[in-house]
Amino acid sequence: MINYTENIRKISGDLLKSGKVDVVIGYKKGTLPGINEPFLARTPEDAQKLVWDSQCRLNLANYLTNRKENVGIVAKGCDSRNIATHIIEHRVTREQVTVIGVPCTGMTDKNKLRELAGGEITALTEKDGIITVTSRHGEKTVEKQDLLQSNCANCLHRNPVINDIPCADPVPEINTARNDAEIKAIEAMSPADKWAFFEDLLSTCTRCYACKNACPLCYCPTCFVDESRPQWVGKGDDPIDVRTYHTLRAFHCAGRCTDCGACEAACPMNIKVRLLTGKMEKSCFERYGWEAGLNTEVRPALDTFTLHDPEEFIK
Amino acid sequence: MKILHIDKASWDKGVLKSGETYRLTGPVKDKDTHAFKNLNDGELPDMGYVETKMSPKALLFPRSEVMLTYSTNPHDGNCNIMKEASKAYPPRAVIGIRPFDAKAIQLVKLNFDTEEYKDPYWLKAYEACTFVGLAINQPSITDFSTSCNTGPFDETGLDVLVVDTGHGFLAKILSTKGQAWADAAGFNIEAGADAASKITAMKKEAEANIVSKISVDKIAGKTVLELFDAGHWEDTAFGCINCGTCTFACPTCWCFDIQDETYGTQGVRIKNWDSCMTGLFTMHGSGHNPREYPYQRTRQRFMHKLKYFMDKYQEGIMCVGCGRCIKQCPANIDIREICNTMNQ
Numbered sequence: 008m009i010n011y012t013e014n015i016r017k018i019s020g021d022l023l024k025s026g027k028v029d030v031v032i033g034y035k036k037g038t039l040p041g042i043n044e045p046f047l048a049r050t051p052e053d054a055q056k057l058v059w060d061s062q063c064r065l066n067l068a069n070y071l072t073n074r075k076e077n078v079g080i081v082a083k084g085c086d087s088r089n090i091a092t093h094i095i096e097h098r099v100t101r102e103q104v105t106v107i108g109v110p111c112t113g114m115t116d117k118n119k120l121r122e123l124a125g126g127e128i129t130a131l132t133e134k135d136g137i138i139t140v141t142s143r144h145g146e147k148t149v150e151k152q153d154l155l156q157s158n159c160a161n162c163l164h165r166n167p168v169i170n171d172i173p174c175a176d177p178v179p180e181i182n183t184a185r186n187d188a189e190i191k192a193i194e195a196m197s198p199a200d201k202w203a204f205f206e207d208l209l210s211t212c213t214r215c216y217a218c219k220n221a222c223p224l225c226y227c228p229t230c231f232v233d234e235s236r237p238q239w240v241g242k243g244d245d246p247i248d249v250r251t252y253h254t255l256r257a258f259h260c261a262g263r264c265t266d267c268g269a270c271e272a273a274c275p276m277n278i279k280v281r282l283l284t285g286k287m288e289k290s291c292f293e294r295y296g297w298e299a300g301l302n303t304e305v306r307p308a309l310d311t312f313t314l315h316d317p318e319e320f321i322k
Numbered sequence: 323m324k325i326l327h328i329d330k331a332s333w334d335k336g337v338l339k340s341g342e343t344y345r346l347t348g349p350v351k352d353k354d355t356h357a358f359k360n361l362n363d364g365e366l367p368d369m370g371y372v373e374t375k376m377s378p379k380a381l382l383f384p385r386s387e388v389m390l391t392y393s394t395n396p397h398d399g400n401c402n403i404m405k406e407a408s409k410a411y412p413p414r415a416v417i418g419i420r421p422f423d424a425k426a427i428q429l430v431k432l433n434f435d436t437e438e439y440k441d442p443y444w445l446k447a448y449e450a451c452t453f454v455g456l457a458i459n460q461p462s463i464t465d466f467s468t469s470c471n472t473g474p475f476d477e478t479g480l481d482v483l484v485v486d487t488g489h490g491f492l493a494k495i496l497s498t499k500g501q502a503w504a505d506a507a508g509f510n511i512e513a514g515a516d517a518a519s520k521i522t523a524m525k526k527e528a529e530a531n532i533v534s535k536i537s538v539d540k541i542a543g544k545t546v547l548e549l550f551d552a553g554h555w556e557d558t559a560f561g562c563i564n565c566g567t568c569t570f571a572c573p574t575c576w577c578f579d580i581q582d583e584t585y586g587t588q589g590v591r592i593k594n595w596d597s598c599m600t601g602l603f604t605m606h607g608s609g610h611n612p613r614e615y616p617y618q619r620t621r622q623r624f625m626h627k628l629k630y631f632m633d634k635y636q637e638g639i640m641c642v643g644c645g646r647c648i649k650q651c652p653a654n655i656d657i658r659e660i661c662n663t664m665n666q
Contacts, residue, residue, distance in 0.1 A: 037654040039464070044654035045561035065653060069563070118354065126372070127462055143460070211353060213376070213385065215597075217565035217652050233602045242581050242594045243386035273652030275375060275567045277354055 011059040011109060014174040015081055018107050019054035022079045022172075028105050031079035032070050033057040040131035040140070041120050045070055057081065059174075060133050061115045061151055064272035066265075068223040072098050080104060081174075083111035085158075085267035087167035088300025089223040092263055095306055098226060108170030110178040112136070113151070113159030114268070118277055120154060123147050158268035158281060161186040168301055185292060190285050205250065211276040212249050218280050221273035224260045231255060257283035262291045262308030265300050325521070326504060327513035329490040334366055336507035337417060343506040344415040344452065347381060349374055358416070367417040369456060369486065377573030377646060378423050379430065381416060382447040385570075388590045389443060389580070395587035404591065409443075411450040415503050418456045422465075422642040424479030425472035426573030427453075429642070432635050433576055443593070452499045455480040457521075459528055464645025466534035466658060471638045474532070475525035485521050492517050536661045538639055541628055544664075549629055550621070554663055559620035561653040566597035568647035568655070569623065574640045577603070598622045624660050 019031040035046035035056045043062050047070075048054045059081065067080055068089035078099070082090055087106055094101050115138065120128060124142040132139045139148045152160075163185065166177045196204060216232070219225040232240045232252055241248040257280075264284045271281050291297040294317050297308040305311075328336065340346065341361070348367025349356045356371040358378040390404040431448065434441040458465070458474035467473050477483050481500030485492045492513055495501050504510070541549065569575040579596035582589055596603055599620070604613045613619050631640035641657065648656050 038656040038659055039648065039654065042654045044656075047557060047560045049557075065563075070560070129463055213566070213570050215566035215570050216600075217563065217567050220563035220565040221652055229601070233600065235602065235605065241583055242579055242596075243583070243592050244384075244594075245386075273563070273565070273567075275571065275650040275652070 011174055012057065015057050015059055015107060015109075016054050018172050018174060019048055019057055019079055019081075020051040022105060022107075023048065023054055024051045027077065028079035029076035030074075031057070031081070031107070032067050033081040033107075034059065034063045034067075037062065040128045041115070041117060059109060061113065061138070061154075062131070062133075064114045064117070064156070064269065065221055066223050066267040066269040068093055069221060069269065071104070072223065072226045074099060074103075077103055078105070079107055081107045081109060082167050082169070083109045084162065084164040084167055085111075085265045086223075087169045088164065088265040089267065090169055091300040091303045092265070092307065093223065094303045101303060104169075104171075106167060106169045106171045108167035108173045110167070110173070110175050111159075111162075111165045112178055113155040113162065113165070114272070115151065115154040116156040117272060123149060123154065156268045156272065157189075158266045158271075162266075163298070164265075164301070169303070185289065187285070187289050189282060190289050193282065193286070206246065208278060208282065209246070209249050209253055212253070212278055213276065214249060214252060215275065217273040217275060218270035218278075219256055221269040222260070223267075223269070224263045225256070231259075253280065253283055257287055260284055261287035262295075262297060262310070263299050264288050324495045324501070325513045325517040326493040326495065326509050327490060327511050327517065328493055328509050332509070333369070333491055336509050337366060338364065340415055340503055340507035344413050344503065346415055346417060347378075348417040358419075369418055369484075369491075371418065373420075373462070373646075375646070375650065376571055377426065377644065378416065378419055379426065379573050379576075381414075381451070382427065382444050383430065383434075383576060383578075383595075384593075385595050387443060387593045389593050390591040392582075392589045392591070393587055394584060394589060398587075406442075407590070409446075411446045413452065414447075414450050415452045415454055417454045418484075419453055419480075420458060420644070421455050421474060421476040421478070421480065421483070422458075422467045422470070422472045422644045423573050424453050424455050425467075425470075425476055426479075426642045426644070428479045429574050429631075429637070429640055430576050432637060452481045452503045453479060454482040454484060454493075454500070454503060457483060457485045457524070457528070459486065459524065461528055461532045462645055462649075463533055464648040465532055465643060466536050466645065467643035468529055468532050469534075469536045470641050470643040472642050473525075474528040475521070483521075485524060487520065487524070492521060494521065534643070534645070534658060536643070536658050537665055538628060538632065538661065540665045541661075542632060544629075546625075546629060546633070549664055550625060552664070555621045556617045558660055558663055559617035559655075562599075562616065562620045562655045563653055564599045564601075564616045564619055565652065566595075566599050567650050567652065569597040569599055570595060571646040571650050573642060573644060573646070574627070579603075598626070620655070624657065624664065627657070628661055628664060 022028045031048040034043040036058045037043040066086050068086050093099050124140045125144045126142040128140050130141040136151045138151050163182050291308045295308045346361040349371040350359050355375045388407045392404050434444040461474050481497045483494040577596045578593045582591050605611050627640040
């Protein structure tokens with residue numbers, strides 16, 4: 008990871024110096040162990056603050072939306088797929104963006120880190136795929152692959168699909184097929200069990216909207232939850248409103264989600280919101296063989312049609 | 323001030339006994355965290371808890387609270403007339419509240435209990451409470467409470483301060499309300515003469531373990547516009563995704579939104595938590611939004627906490643240094659860093 012950081016700094020510094028880009032979107036070292044902060048480098052000096060490790064959970068394509076200047080952006084596999092989606096959806100132009108590609112070996116799950124530490128993490132180091140966390144109870148060392156977020160463990164596209172300046176050689180892919188075990192388990196439930204499952208899943212939601220705000224797909228000028236004329240969703244703690252929000256958001260993202268996991272990483276209550284978006288992506292894959300953001304030419308599944316689309320549901 | 327000694331077995335019995343007089347509220351396990359909840363019969367507060375993700379502010383300022391009810395049925399005598407929602411405020415003992423969270427309630431009180439305006443819902447709930455605090459022996463690395471006029475053993479907002487000495491509890495009675503609760507619990511064994519010095523020593527140790535500090539001395543001296551117009555805000559706020567995580571978790575954030583919800587001909591007027599992080603928060607009826615850009619909303623939050631509040635009430639900043647926002651922020655926006663930037 009150290010050479011990732013060094014290379015990102017060098018590439019970004021050069022891009023800013025040459026004037027090829029006006030800004031570089033990346034990460035700077037966080038103030039707490041186990042998290043980094045999205046950062047906008049404006050000068051070659053700023054670029055020296057950029058870092059990369061396994062604590063860069065948010066999707067930086069989210070910070071690219073509607074920017075007007077020439078932008079360099081540090082992107083792992085999923086971020087690059089959302090950049091592709093942004094280009095298709097005219098949030099930015101291809102010419103405007105220079106992708107500094109990060110071949111990604113996955114992000115750590117913040118909850119697995121906490122569980123490993125057995126308490127508050129006071130220090131975290133990462134070297135050659137080994138992570139050491141320190142807490143009051145001592146030090147624990149584990150292989151990073153045992154700490155991955157589930158979307159990262161099941162990732163199908165670790166290498167960026169748009170990769171103008173790679174910061175390292177590609178990494179081998181670790182999976183060849185979708186892992187839908189969790190989704191299938193829910194599909195197999197009776198309606199009553201499903202209802203109870205989702206009721207429990209969303210029971211701690213405070214509707215802080217971290218999930219949608221961390222999502223690069225959620226760039227509507229006004230989200231339906233914020234519409235006031237008319238108001239579609241109540242503002243209180245009625246579970247109906249909470250469920251409405253999550254369900255509608257998942258449907259709105261259908262065929263566009265890259266399973267980057269930013270929503271779950273952002274959720275302060277650790278709600279597994281990917282179970283909702285995952286179902287959408289599973290359907291898109293099964294019906295249309297569609298995975299979002301793999302190129303900048305083909306429009307998302309629910310944004311287009313072909314004469315061969317399955318239509319047995321039309322009665 | 324009287325200090326009682328309570329061994330751990332007597333504690334459980336006494337707390338449950340006090341439940342005959344008080345509605346009990348305390349920290350209980352809730353999925354992967356703890357939360358302040360009304361305790362069921364026979365349920366005990368988890369005095370070994372470390373933290374709650376959500377602050378206990380919701381006990382007095384619920385996430386969503388019915389204020390008024392109404393009917394729109396023309397055949398109802400009270401058609402279209404708002405009635406105060408009927409609610410009971412039996413005495414409540416909040417067991418295990420952290421000293422900084424109790425201090426936060428005092429800061430919130432400055433806003434909900436002014437000469438001009440008094441929030442009857444908040445105040446009635448407040449008056450009904452007896453705060454039985456639990457001192458923090460091991461502060462978190464994000465705890466900067468001693469920089470915020472409070473601390474791990476602060477007694478300001480408490481009626482009783484309970485200290486876990488490992489062998490048992492020392493309970494320092496701080497008010498008549500606190501004494502009444504101790505009486506209801508049957509706690510009456512006075513601790514030995516060394517109890518006060520024991521608490522002082524533990525307090526010193528806990529405070530010494532606080533590694534986070536902030537300073538607002540220069541902010542106090544700067545003008546609002548100097549801070550507001552500073553060039554750093556767009557960069558400072560860059561990572562912020564403008565979610566409500568910090569404002570909802572914060573023990574001192576008190577902004578709310580009032581909404582009417584009508585079901586058929588029956589309706590309620592509700593006070594809901596709101597967040598200055600959202601665009602809708604300042605959206606005008608005209609469609610104009612004075613905080614159109616996300617960075618302006620982030621700026622508002624920190625200006626309110628670290629400057630406007632301080633200037634308005636002269637009671638320090640609107641932050642108790644609990645560290646929840648730092649820990650829970652998905653983007654690692656850290657109030658300590660922002661405070662440092664503003665205080666330069």
